[in-house]
Amino acid sequence: MKALVFKNNEISLNEVPIPEIKEDEALIKILKAGICNTDIEILKGYMNFEGILGHEFVGIVVEAKNKKWIGKRVVGEINIGCGKCEYCLTGRKNHCPSRKVVGILNKDGAFAEYITLPISNLYIVPDKISDEKAVFTEPLAAALRITEQIEIRKNDKVLIIGDGKIGLLISQVMKLMNCETYCMGKHKRKLKILENKNIKTLLKGKNIDHRFDIVIEAAGKRGGIKQALKYVKPEGKVILKSTYHGRVVLDISSIVVNEINVTGSRCGPFNKALELLERNLVEVESLIDGEYSLCEWEKAFEQALKSEKLKILFRIN
Numbered sequence: 001m002k003a004l005v006f007k008n009n010e011i012s013l014n015e016v017p018i019p020e021i022k023e024d025e026a027l028i029k030i031l032k033a034g035i036c037n038t039d040i041e042i043l044k045g046y047m048n049f050e051g052i053l054g055h056e057f058v059g060i061v062v063e064a065k066n067k068k069w070i071g072k073r074v075v076g077e078i079n080i081g082c083g084k085c086e087y088c089l090t091g092r093k094n095h096c097p098s099r100k101v102v103g104i105l106n107k108d109g110a111f112a113e114y115i116t117l118p119i120s121n122l123y124i125v126p127d128k129i130s131d132e133k134a135v136f137t138e139p140l141a142a143a144l145r146i147t148e149q150i151e152i153r154k155n156d157k158v159l160i161i162g163d164g165k166i167g168l169l170i171s172q173v174m175k176l177m178n179c180e181t182y183c184m185g186k187h188k189r190k191l192k193i194l195e196n197k198n199i200k201t202l203l204k205g206k207n208i209d210h211r212f213d214i215v216i217e218a219a220g221k222r223g224g225i226k227q228a229l230k231y232v233k234p235e236g237k238v239i240l241k242s243t244y245h246g247r248v249v250l251d252i253s254s255i256v257v258n259e260i261n262v263t264g265s266r267c268g269p270f271n272k273a274l275e276l277l278e279r280n281l282v283e284v285e286s287l288i289d290g291e292y293s294l295c296e297w298e299k300a301f302e303q304a305l306k307s308e309k310l311k312i313l314f315r316i317n
């Protein structure tokens with residue numbers, strides 16, 4: 001099969017064997033896959049990952065010991081736990097210390113014609129959800145994770161920093177939680193997508209005199225957390241959503257003095273994401289800025305690297 005492999009700091013489109021399934025796994029033929037900021041960070045050295053890239057996908061099960069899965073259109077959770085540790089045994093495989101993560105840690109990803117995944121990671125995609133929309137299940141689940149982690153009160157004033165893909169998804173989720181939602185970004189075109197959904201937007205660089213109960217850092221850049229601490233109210237909450245290669249130097253005294261609750265936030269609930277997509281409550285189609293075949297990967301990444309672009313998809317099978 002064709003696969004987009006990252007090795008020795010280089011991407012190449014290789015011909016590799018179709019992976020074989022283990023007892024509890026399914027072989028999935030990938031239909032579409034999305035390029036995420038995490039993929040871009042991996043190219044810069046994040047996680048020191050080598051292997052097939054990609055973790056956002058929709059596909060069709062073509063092989064599984066349990067025949068009822070064959071032919072099903074699925075999306076897949078990206079964390080694969082050991083199944084034995086205290087985290088795995090309490091339904092928190094995302095934090096299994098020996099986990100594998102699709103396209104990020106010790107597990108080949110979805111920019112390939114096929115992928116294997118444990119059946120327990122799979123979710124059937126309702127017919128109403130198109131392939132293009134289904135690719136957003138993973139990032140939308142990540143946006144929804146915030147709602148599992150902190151108390152969100154109706155009418156809380158919330159600021160999302162960053163108008164990238166994840167920022168636009170989080171903004172919509174917070175609006176659905178009935179928060180007074182603001183998204184700060186620097187791209188008028190992206191902010192317009194939110195304005196169409198009655199979400200307030202702030203152009204970066206303009207003076208902002210309000211402070212917020214909750215600030216969600218989704219800028220994907222190192223400066224984001226400093227801004228988050230600047231805009232949060234005393235006793236407010238800061239959620240960190242970006243992962244990036246490299247470190248941030250921070251004066252943490254302001255967190256102590258202002259008694260800020262800082263929460264890291266990663267992967268979230270696929271079932272809730274699929275429900276929102278099925279009920280058409282989140283706009284994702286206008287976030288797609290291009291679709292390419294695997295052979296066109298150079299063009300696809302070139303586009304994905306541009307800050308004005310949103311989601312770039314691979315059309316694989």
Ligand SMILES: [Zn+2]
Nearest residue numbers: 036037038139
């Ligand atoms: Zn991602």
Ligand SMILES: [Zn+2]
Nearest residue numbers: 082085088096
């Ligand atoms: Zn485990």
